[in-house]
Amino acid sequence: MALGNWLVCHQTLNLLEADFYNWNRVKLRYCDGASFTGNRIFKNETTTLYFKGQKIWEAIIEDLLPKGLGKAYKALLSGCSAGGLATFHHCDNFTKYLPTNASVKCLSDAGFFLDERDVSLNHTMRYFFKSLVTLQGIEQNLNENCTSALSDPDLCFFPQYALKYISTPYFILNSAYDVFQFHHILAPPSADPLGYWSHCRVNKSACTPAQINTLQGFRLSMLAALKPFYFYSKRGGMFINSCFAHCQSESQETWFGDDSPRINKKTIPRSSW
Template identity: 75%
Template sequence: MASEMKMVKSVNAVVAVTVALLTCAPWCIYAQQHRLLVSMTIVRNASALGALCLDGSLPAYHIHRGFGAGAKNWLLQFEGGGWCNDIESCLDRAKTRRGSTRLMSKWEVFSGILSNDASLNPDFYNWNRVKLRYCDGASFAGDEVYENGTSLLYFRGQKIWEAIILDLLPKGLGQARKALLSGCSAGGLASFLHCDDFTKYVPSNASVKCLSDAGFFLDERDISLNHTMRSFYKDLVSLQGVEKNLDKNCTGSLPFPELCIFPQYALRFITPPFFILNSAYDVYQFHHGLVPPSADPHGHWNRCKLNPAACDPDQLDILQGFRRDMLVALALFYKYSGRGGMYINSCFAHCQSESQDTWFGVDSPRIHNKTIAEAVGDWYFSRRITNKEVDCAYPCDTTCHNLIPVNTSSGLVEDLRD
């Protein structure tokens, strides 16, 4: 009897694994077996340009060469990872992988939009793909140095951006036929900030477009009606000398120039075609901008933050209000940008282009049965007249991957500076 039970359990286990593999599909099996690891390239002459990470280390990137029809096409991806907006947090950051290439992993996994497999990344798999490592704490946009006799910090994000581009130009970027500047989170914000500048470096007849993934940070009041994100960014712009690198047309049009770090104010001044990939319920903004711990000291939102199904009606109303505000901020772009693209889904997620399961897979999120990869590809290659997809409001989308972080207890400033 015992042997029969063992045999049944064994058969059940085999069946379970078989079903899992069939459900996962071939692309998933491949993804588990093959990870594309790309080594780090240090920009050796960066110090001559004043381009240094927070701790003074040299900036770096990872490049995987294109081939075939994509050999002269380039995709640049800004790494994300929060910000630092005061001396104390920047000194702490300089001692981590977010502020020093000495402490970073020397190999990066390229997946999603960076994959080299046509079945996983059908439109950009054979392009030259570059990941720009993030070590300045200001979305590659600062230009200052801090020194008080005992501490030294380099706020040189703008110089890092320029040094990496200059290093890539003789490697083929200078002869690019097609180019896409992209980024996730703080890197997605960098895509907004550097999109126009990018066109100066590539041939004038190249097709240059830009993509921001989870970088459309809203100038939104939190649930206590405080301008939490605005205050944070104001200190960031002031400390790291970002204002001089913001769009001049934008800063000249607003009474508070530092607001031009917000994409909703800068977007109308960006010239190249732009694609905005964002969740209407971006969990980063939800947890740290809309409902920061400082605005919820008793933790009334903790269950809702961990699971949107646990949100009460009042909390859902606030979240739907956040979605409405995002769509209002995008309304002019949606209506009048003939060359622009959008994919605003209703998934509780943050960054969806670098992860294979959200970028392109059998169970990836979809709007009108279209994956993110398909929407971005259709837009870049002008395969469709309309390239703006907006999801219905939560909880209607059953294709979502609701990627909720486990820890929601740390303070706003710490989280923003991740």
């Protein structure tokens, strides 16, 4: 699973000038391999593994509450990559820890991992996620409304299935040509044993017209998966560009640079807050 950064930001003072100028920022180190959702002890003949991501999340938040988070009236839970995936699974739970009158929002950067077939028409990412859910005992910590609605509850680990059940205001920042997903979901080495995609993965200008069409198809699949959220979310938003990128909020060049990506003349931060 891709490593990712996960942030809990909260504000306890009035905003008098630019957003975030007096906010506290907490960075949660990611190490559990399942976006802070696992809770299982795995044993075999020689090894005992402790998957405690859910407990780590709970312990960190409980530790932060008396240090100021419990009095925050504005808070933002955000993350990149696997951290972005974590925000999908903990957004509503994070809101429940804070005062009822607090303004809480969540932002996922490059965490919208798509349930899509690879170039060999296999569900490589789906099988990976399903094995991860089983190994770490994740299903018990997935959105109950989602797991009860789907015949295969493991699919709720994918953001596209869990998103409709999130009630907290949510913003999605993602590239429709997410380079990590290109390499690991669409064209993973296991789906390309003859190396047909090897040059295209390294150098996009080396992609053949057929490969460009396949990439365009992946983009269309992502937009289709996001369409219900776009049309029906009353308190959410998104910034979906076509850069070959993975995580854009932690780089000044993509976040707020003079030549950073724009949609309707707005940069990412101007669109998201």
